[in-house]
Amino acid sequence: MKFPVSYYAEWTPYFGLLIAWIIGIGFGFFLERGGFGNARKLAAQFYFKDFAVLKVMFTAIVVAGLGFWGLVLLGLLDLSATYINLTFLGAQVIGGLILGVGFVIGGYCPGTSCVAVSTGKLDALVYLAGILFGIFVYSEFAPILDKLHNSGSMGEVYVWQWLHVSPGVAMILAVLMAVGAFTAATIVERKKKSIVQP
Amino acid sequence: MEKTKAQPYWQPYYAGLGLGLVLLLSYMLLGQGLGGSGAFARLLYSIMHSVAPGHVEGNPYMAKYFADGANPLNNALVFLVIGVFTGGLISGLLAGRVRKTVEKGPNISVKGRFIFAFAGGTLMGFAARLARGCTSGQALSGGATLALGSWAFMFAVFAGGFAAAWFVRRQWL
Numbered sequence: 295m296k297f298p299v300s301y302y303a304e305w306t307p308y309f310g311l312l313i314a315w316i317i318g319i320g321f322g323f324f325l326e327r328g329g330f331g332n333a334r335k336l337a338a339q340f341y342f343k344d345f346a347v348l349k350v351m352f353t354a355i356v357v358a359g360l361g362f363w364g365l366v367l368l369g370l371l372d373l374s375a376t377y378i379n380l381t382f383l384g385a386q387v388i389g390g391l392i393l394g395v396g397f398v399i400g401g402y403c404p405g406t407s408c409v410a411v412s413t414g415k416l417d418a419l420v421y422l423a424g425i426l427f428g429i430f431v432y433s434e435f436a437p438i439l440d441k442l443h444n445s446g447s448m449g450e451v452y453v454w455q456w457l458h459v460s461p462g463v464a465m466i467l468a469v470l471m472a473v474g475a476f477t478a479a480t481i482v483e484r485k486k487k488s489i490v491q492p
Numbered sequence: 493m494e495k496t497k498a499q500p501y502w503q504p505y506y507a508g509l510g511l512g513l514v515l516l517l518s519y520m521l522l523g524q525g526l527g528g529s530g531a532f533a534r535l536l537y538s539i540m541h542s543v544a545p546g547h548v549e550g551n552p553y554m555a556k557y558f559a560d561g562a563n564p565l566n567n568a569l570v571f572l573v574i575g576v577f578t579g580g581l582i583s584g585l586l587a588g589r590v591r592k593t594v595e596k597g598p599n600i601s602v603k604g605r606f607i608f609a610f611a612g613g614t615l616m617g618f619a620a621r622l623a624r625g626c627t628s629g630q631a632l633s634g635g636a637t638l639a640l641g642s643w644a645f646m647f648a649v650f651a652g653g654f655a656a657a658w659f660v661r662r663q664w665l
Contacts, residue, residue, distance in 0.1 A: 298523030307566070313521055314568035318575020319582065320514035321526055321628075326583035328507025333595040333609075335501070337664045340657035346504045348650075351632060353508025358515035358636035365520070377524040379625065379634035381641030386630065389623025390645040393616050394652020399660050400612015401595065403627040404620060405528030407613075408573060409580025414592045417609045422532070424613020429533045430540075431614070432621035436553030443622060446641075453638040464638055476505075492498035492589050 297365060301375040322409050331409040333401030333417060335490035340398045343488035345479035352472040359468060363461045384445030400424065499587040515636055522568060525633025529620035531573035534564040597664040608663050 296302045300310050328350045329335040338344035365371035397403055400421050402410055407425070410418030432439065454464035483489060501507075515526055537557050541548045541564075549555045557564040564570075584590040596605040620626040623645055625634070631649060634642020 297520045299521050301523055310522060310568060311566075311571045314571040315575040315578075317514060317518045317522070317526075318572035319579035320517070320575075321511065321572065322576035322579025322581075323583045324507050324510035324514060324579075325576070326580040326589070327502045327510065327587075328504055329501030330507075331580055331584065331589070332501075334597070334664065337657075340653045341661070341665060346501075346507075349504035350508040350511060351627075351635075353505050354512035354515055354632060355635040357509055357512025358519070358632075359638065361512075361516040362519055362636055363638070371520065375523055376519060376637075378637050379525075379630060379639040379642045381639060381644075382624065383641055383644055386623045386641040386645040387648045389619045390630075390648025391652040391655075392619035393623065393626065393645075394649040394654075395656040396612045396615030396619060396652075397627075397649065398612070398653045398656050399608050399663075400616055401609060401663075402613075403528065403616065404532060405526070405573075405576060405626065405628040408528070408576040409584070410595070412577045412581040413584035413590045415595055416592065417594045417596065417605050420606045421609040421613040424610040424615075425529065425532050425617040425620075426536050426613075427610070428614040428617020428619075429529070429536050429621055430617075432618045433533070433537070433551065433554050436551065436621075439622065440553075443624075448640065451640045453640050453643050456640050461638065468638075491500045 295370075297371040298375055301372065321405070322412070325406055326409040326413060329490065329492075330406040331413045331415065331418075332490065332492065333410065333415070336403075336406060337398055337401050338488065338490050342482050343486055344490045345476075345483060346490075348479055349476055352475060356465075356469050356472050359465055363465050367462065378450050381448040381451045382444060382446050383448060385443050386446070388442065396428075498589045498591075511632075512636070515632060518633075519637070524568065525629065525637070527569045527572060527625065527629035527633070528576070529617065529626040530569040530629060531567075532617070533621065534567060534570055538564050597662070599665070600663045605663065608660065 339347040402421050407418045407421050454461045537554050630642045631646040
């Protein structure tokens, strides 16, 4: 079997939407399992109390990354038929900084606010209204923000190209970085005994 | 529901493993990663277009979602996010964690928390459009595929969060 399946098996659009819904169910399930439907747990990250955000995110990145690049190196996954985030360094760094500030103020990110809403968190509902308003403001001013939106355009470029190593070596570095970060985070958490629960 | 005791959350590594496998599956099946904010943009544009079609089509940034009579809601990201609501509800029900509540620290009123939630959401909605994705579409998906700009984005998110944390500590601590 060759991947992505939707490309090689020529799925109808409606079948693709059904699969997207099922994948979304898995996404929401594990977000809620990890406690990401709780703003107190997400925000605790930024006070060095509970590093669940870091641990869940980097575990997911490493697991998916190893599988993804393993399939690419085996010739089973076609990169040219896969959507890869393009690099716009200026837009991504400035956008990332604003998004980080918004994260600790709002307590959620767009994906986690969905599982928070479906588990009854009223603050997440207000947060989602804010998301829609923020998108509205950006979109209305998009024509004059166009220059910033496209700043630092580098196209499809990978971390391993930037480091001048192979994808496999870059993944090993990512694993080592994750293990190092998890170890440090766990030491801090043990000292504070501050894991957030429902 | 209120009487059952909520189960504790999973160890982050198990949740991360599950999330990573879902993300990998998304690339293997659909050829794209996960996303959170894109669906809300599509919902908003769809509503705006039904109210003021001329205004939306006059703005090239929004008009592209309606090119050739396209329906912006007819998209994988939209159905994915509907799934996120569904999956979160399933997990919450199974663990007794579905209850009407407001998450906040002890030193802030509910009204104060709502103001912060709205302000933070506004910043994030704006920033996710600027950066072409949020924590899901950029950090998680671009992180796994080793996209350079997504890694820069991820470090910027943590930097922004840690930098602003002290100023809003009353909300959480």
